[in-house]
Amino acid sequence: MxxxxxxxxxxxxxxxxxxxxxxxxxxxxxxxxxxxxxxxxxxxxxxxxxxVLPTRNARHGSVWGADSEKIHLTNEHFANDGGVIEEGWDCYTCGQGFSKAFLRQMFKAGDPLGGTLASIHNLRHMMRLCEGYRNGSMDS
Ligand SMILES: [Zn+2]
Incomplete structure (x- = not known):
């Protein structure tokens, strides 16, 4: 392949x-x-x-939610959303309280901080999936 x-x-x-x-x-x-x-x-x-996909997507404002659904942080819908991507998640981005509105503003302003914070979230999401397989909670 x-x-x-x-x-x-x-x-x-x-x-x-x-x-x-x-x-x-x-x-x-x-x-x-x-x-x-x-x-x-x-x-x-x-x-x-x-x-490269988790970080490439993140640099363009796309992150995964708890059910691995795609969330486009640049969407106008998040302009005033004070919530984090996933409440209670242990990634730095969510854990430190960076809101979707803040992240959206970083992307709109072209500030690379948005991509960095979104990348941290996406990489932690992938790690969580792998941890689920390791501890047996993801076995089919
Ligand atoms: Zn997160």
């Missing part, structure tokens, strides 16, 4: 290779950066991933 297949094609290939992996070797998949793709990869034996 290379980056560019559909999600269904990626899943088909991963399922076909999963029984062939050696248990004593790490399994790496490059270019998997969405929560949906992470789920498919991990559930088919992949244990290391790398992708």
């Amino acid at each position: 290379s980056v560019g297949e559909t999600r269904a094609e990626m899943e088909t290939v991963l399922k076909s290779f999963a029984p062939l992996y050696r248990d004593d070797k790490p399994r790496f998949l490059l270019g998997v950066g969405t929560p949906e793709d992470l789920k498919i990869a991990v559930e088919n034996g992949i244990d290391m991933l790398d992708c």
Whole structure:
């Protein structure tokens, strides 16, 4: 595979290779950066991933919510939203109280702080998903 297949094609290939992996070797998949793709990869034996998507999307104002839904912080809807991306989350961005209105303003002003704070949130989101698999709460 290379980056560019559909999600269904990626899943088909991963399922076909999963029984062939050696248990004593790490399994790496490059270019998997969405929560949906992470789920498919991990559930088919992949244990290391790398992708620019969580930070690239974040730098453009797109973050993932608690259910991995996309939230576009540049949306006018957030202009006066004093809430954080996800209340009670342990990422620095949410934990320190950076509001969606503040983040939106950073993006509108072209301040790179918005992208940095959104990246921190998205990377923590991906880490939380991986932690869920490690502790067994994400097993299907
Ligand atoms: Zn957060």
